[in-house]
Amino acid sequence: MSVFEKVKAHISAGTVITDYGVKVGKNGMACCPFHNDKHPSMKVDEKHYHCFGCGAHGDAISFVAQMEGLSNYDAACKIIKDYGLPIETNHGGSEMAREAYHNKKVQESRVISVKKQFNKWVDDKIHELKECEALIEEAKESILRTDPREEIISNGFAYMVHKETMIGYWLDILCMEDEADKRSLFLEEREEVSRIAANIKRAGNEILGRSWKCVG
Secondary structure, three states, rough: OOOOOOOOHHOHHHHHHOOOOOOOOOOOOEOOOOOOOOOOEEOOOOOEEEEEOOOOOHHHHHHHHHHHHHOOOHHHHHHHHHOOOOOOOOOOOOHHHHHHHHHHHHHHHHHHHHHHHHHHHHHHHHHHHHHHHHHHHHHHHHHHHHHHHHHHHHHHHHHHHHHHHHHHHHHHHHHOOHHHHHHHHHHHHHHHHHHHHHHHHHHHHHOOOOOOOOOO
């Protein structure tokens, strides 16, 4: 059995691809990292991946090779070291080379961890902002069922209506735009996003007569 066959017998393409920060849905679809994929077009299973958009296709080894710019053999050796697989290779090297490799791996792990945290922030904020949109609509409907004059002069309701466009704008970025735009929003406005979302939820719950616990 070749080193390639041994690697693929020990670890699946889906595991490797997920560990590289690619979010795979329950249906096995993911946004392809090899082109500007805004909608999931890459199918991932235990053995292979295939992108219906750019045509990228392969297994765990070829995925790492393409992501890292390595030969298939070097990619196989990288997987063996990354996952501590019990597979012998001909890769040797001096202590300095091993230390450099270790440092590179630490940095790669840090990058993957940060990317996972960023993806979680995006998912969480999409959910939170959609909740805000729904709360604004619910507050409007509540006002229509009562005396509009009482609520229109409410600072809370005025605030919600004023920020409705901003909520929609942020949702468009998080749901539709590319990674660069999402990163810019995260780096430059994440505190503002959280602050406004919290204020909308507070105002909406007050208008609807629900209890609201202020945190922070």
